[in-house]
Amino acid sequence: MIHDPDGPDLATAPEAPLASAWNVPNALTVLRILMVPVFGWLLMSQGGEDTTLRWWALAVFLVAIGTDWVDGYLARRQGLITAFGKLMDPIADKALIGTALVGLSVIDLLPWWVTVVILAREVGITLMRFVVIRRGVIPASKGGKLKTVLQAVGISILIVPVLGWFGQLGLWVMYAALVVTVITGIDYVRQALAPRERAT
Numbered sequence: 183m184i185h186d187p188d189g190p191d192l193a194t195a196p197e198a199p200l201a202s203a204w205n206v207p208n209a210l211t212v213l214r215i216l217m218v219p220v221f222g223w224l225l226m227s228q229g230g231e232d233t234t235l236r237w238w239a240l241a242v243f244l245v246a247i248g249t250d251w252v253d254g255y256l257a258r259r260q261g262l263i264t265a266f267g268k269l270m271d272p273i274a275d276k277a278l279i280g281t282a283l284v285g286l287s288v289i290d291l292l293p294w295w296v297t298v299v300i301l302a303r304e305v306g307i308t309l310m311r312f313v314v315i316r317r318g319v320i321p322a323s324k325g326g327k328l329k330t331v332l333q334a335v336g337i338s339i340l341i342v343p344v345l346g347w348f349g350q351l352g353l354w355v356m357y358a359a360l361v362v363t364v365i366t367g368i369d370y371v372r373q374a375l376a377p378r379e380r381a382t
Contacts (some may be wrong), residue, residue, distance in 0.1 A: 194382045210249040214274040217246045222281045225341065230289030239302040243341060246278050247334050272311075276304050282337045291340045291349070296360055300333070303367040310374055325366040332359035 224239035249270075280301055286292035336359050339352030 211271050211274050214246045217242055218277045218281050222285055225285040226288050228338045240341040255302045279333055286340050300363050303363050307367055307370055329362040329366050
């Protein structure tokens with residue numbers, strides 16, 4: 183079973199034949215993918231200085247994050263785990279978070295180095311997942327889930343068009359997310375390489 187180490191823990195779900203790709207969870211995944219360019223445009227339009235568009239960007243981002251939780255819940259509860267969902271759900275998540283990070287850096291609300299480090303980790307771990315999956319599933323960690331929550335909270339705060347201490351709070355949450363992102367990335371690499379080390 184392909185498993186996102188930072189997403190919902192599907193490793194403990196009952197083994198069952200893959201469901202049809204035509205279902206609500208997959209529809210929500212597709213919806214989330216379609217929302218990504220809309221969110222990016224709202225966030226970066228007019229250099230991010232349009233207050234109304236920023237509020238709309240926040241609304242779209244929160245709805246997209248919400249669909250991620252709902253589709254995972256439905257897929258596990260109703261046994262609707264599919265090959266399409268396994269592939270596209272993490273891609274949709276990374277596309278949404280990646281667009282948010284790049285957009286916030288473009289409008290000078292988040293340092294580029296933070297965006298580069300987080301995206302490098304996300305891309306690297308995603309590629310590694312497909313390399314090591316043949317040797318077994320690495321279960322989701324609490325750190326990976328914390329990383330996801332911190333990223334979502336930090337991004338949401340930074341999108342809010344309010345200056346002062348609130349924006350600084352968003353930065354500090356993103357710095358915390360960065361630390362957890364790097365630590366969980368290192369831990370995932372350690373777990374991925376462990377079987378190979380024992381085999382040599």
